[in-house]
Amino acid sequence: MLHLFLMVMVMSTGLLFCRTNHPLAMGLTLLFQTTLISLISGLMAPTFWFSYILFLVFLGGMLVLFIYVTSLASNEMFSVSAKAFLLSASLILGSFIITLITDPLLSLGTISHAIMSQSLETNVLPTLMFKFYNSYSSILTILLVTYLFLTLLAVVSITNIFQGPLRPSN
Incomplete structure (x- = not known):
């Protein structure tokens, strides 16, 4: 519903x-x-x-x-x-x-079936999260976080707040 x-x-x-x-x-x-x-x-x-x-x-x-x-x-x-x-x-x-x-x-019957299927899926969830952050993909995750941080630093250093559409008006 x-x-x-x-x-x-x-x-x-x-x-x-x-x-x-x-x-x-x-x-x-x-x-x-x-x-x-x-x-x-x-x-x-x-x-x-x-x-x-x-x-x-x-x-x-x-x-x-x-x-x-x-x-x-x-x-x-x-x-x-x-x-x-x-x-x-x-x-x-x-x-x-x-x-x-x-x-x-x-x-x-449909409601009880939905409750039973939900209770069966909750046991699988921690295993899925463990597979997502295991040691094989941790290097890729750290590389992605580092890349995003360096991109953020580059964008902040390139932009000038005194020019552009959001400059302070007098």
Whole structure:
């Protein structure tokens, strides 16, 4: 039920994104959709690590976009129309009603089967994490971390904060 509700919410948020015209409203809609997609990927995977990293990467990108938008369109007024609010509220309410009506997990056999399969998968999880960080791949992991750190240092030394679109204004 939760998967179906989240997927319908992602689709309705995508439709709402097409209807917005203000950059801050687009950013807020994109942030909400990123949260929903992270929840869906976390519920489908055995752990939430991938969805957590996905959310942090999208959030970092959204922070950069927010800084650019506030520096370029700082004087533009943000107003919410009643039509857009009613549209989004009806989409959310409609998706919730549809998921309540068409819920395939209402039978008790399906719920007990899902609980049993989840309990069997929890024993496999520590073995998978151990294989991911074993001694054979540790050299590659250390090399990747070192490369990313050196790239960060190079980008910081190349950039000049007094020139470019985010320079301080007088």
